[in-house]
Amino acid sequence: MYRNILIATDGSSLAARAVEHGTNLAKALGATVLLLTVTERFHLFAIESDQLEETPSSFREHMQRQADHTLEEAAEIARNLGVEARTLHMEDDAPYRAIIRTAEDNVCDVIVMASHGRGGVSALLLGSETMKVLHHSNIPVLVVR
Template sequence: MYKRILVATDGSKLSQKAVKTGIDLATLAGAELVAVKVVPRYPQSYFEGSVPLSVDEVGRIEREWTDHGQAVVDAVKKAATENGLKAKSVVVKSDLIAEALLAAAKKHKCDLIVMASHGRKGIKRLLLGSETQQVLTHSTIPVLVLR
């Protein structure tokens, strides 16, 4: 069935549903789990109100995002290994979440992507976009979406 399952997580309560389902499915299939968190590459050099950020501040923020991302995927890896699974934890730096997830699935030779969706509709979906929709549209492997 599946040999390697990518689980996309951001550490939120909603993504925990995808993590649990991914672990359960990997356990049933005897598959390896690849936990992925995408973090932004760098903060903008200014925010609303034109408050500039120094190079040191940008570096500090990037380290915080990366460290937080690593903690999130390490927690998933720990949960997976406690269930007897082989697991990897991966943090990807990118401003394009969907593309980063698809690239990670290809790089790690995954044959299923498990992720959560907020299920936004109408104007919220138009304004906020949908990373899940982008993954569904461009993926060449199956995608399991949970709400």
């Protein structure tokens, strides 16, 4: 059924449950796993507090460290379940687009993601990335609550 599974994670505890669920599914089906995290680009005018005191290079370094940490935790979950997983960090102002594009480019059969993630002010203004993926994706989406 599913041979290539994309699992999107933002490093939150709920996303970790989605990673565990998705890797268990992959193990049961003998599928491959691609773990993806998407970080936003630096914006000169931003409402996110983590961008207010940063320069573009320090913000990029901070986000890279955060992405590396997020992907390492997700890869560890997969390793503990005996599932080999590739990892990928993307930078995009619209994470849902990066998730869908990555799933399409990697010929994924299903996208696994948490029902909601970190959120913050941008999530309140823009809505849930999961809802956007559900709305725009032609690939099936498995939402983990």
